[in-house]
Amino acid sequence: MKDISKERMSSVFDLKLTVQPEHIDVLGHVNNVVYVSWMQDVATAHIEHLGLGLAQYIELKHAMVAVEHHVQYRKAAFEGEEIILRTWLSDINALYSYRQYVFYRLKDQTVLFMGNTQWACVEIATGRPKRMSPSFTQAYQPISAAENPMDFSQYHPVVEA
Template sequence: MSHASLPATVWDRPDPHTLVVTVQPEHIDLMQHTNNVVYLQWLEDVAWAHSTHLGLGPDRYTALGHGMVVRQHELNYLQATRLGDEIVLGTWLVGIDKLSLHRQYQFVRASDGVTVFRGRTHFVCVEIESGRVRRMLPEFFAAYSAAVREVAPDGVKS
């Protein structure tokens, strides 16, 4: 099955932002599977792709003098991936407040629809020049909150 034909039921949440990668020789480690640090790079790649899609790419961060930086990652390696595997990287924004953004990830092997990885990232907003945590700019909050895919029972985006 190709990434285009992955059934919606393979995803943990509806409508992920996706990016497709293929495991390359340089991704393979001594154990003959994708090295764990490659997954971390893929997190960054799909997160930037999604953020850019929302109008907040690196150039916009620079122009606004603010950006979102990682406070914490949670990485769960579920299945090995091997040379030549096509992996569909999926991500969603699942929570937001005045300082923080929460993103989830699910990586699915296109050939069989098996989830090979899940992760979460907690981002905080910082002023680029000082590196200090700052309240999220209205432009950031508007773009990111509109993309949040989970609403708490009280109706507040959490």
């Protein structure tokens, strides 16, 4: 398994994508369900970037699963627009991590969507709650208080979707 102890553990993470025709609903803008799917996509890309992703979950025999989402739709997104899916970890304890999201349109830095998810650590074989191993608590640290996730003038590790 990748040694994450020597790396920066967590920071704001950006995933850039272009809105595709399949993201659009009958009203001509990105469908609400797509935003929730994007929450999963950017969270998965972020944990992979941190070196503690899905393959490591299997190896460690425990995983993080979503238990609660809060979402706020602010503005519509349209086909062809470039969108930044931004996420970061805001808190952690023995059983839960808390992830924040803000999705914004690149050309005008307009916030389209905000959300957060509470993730619980579970044992894969049983689905029962499990205290996070040191691998998890080291990798999934909240961002520094000095880091402003709403500063759109800076890109963070950007991955193209």
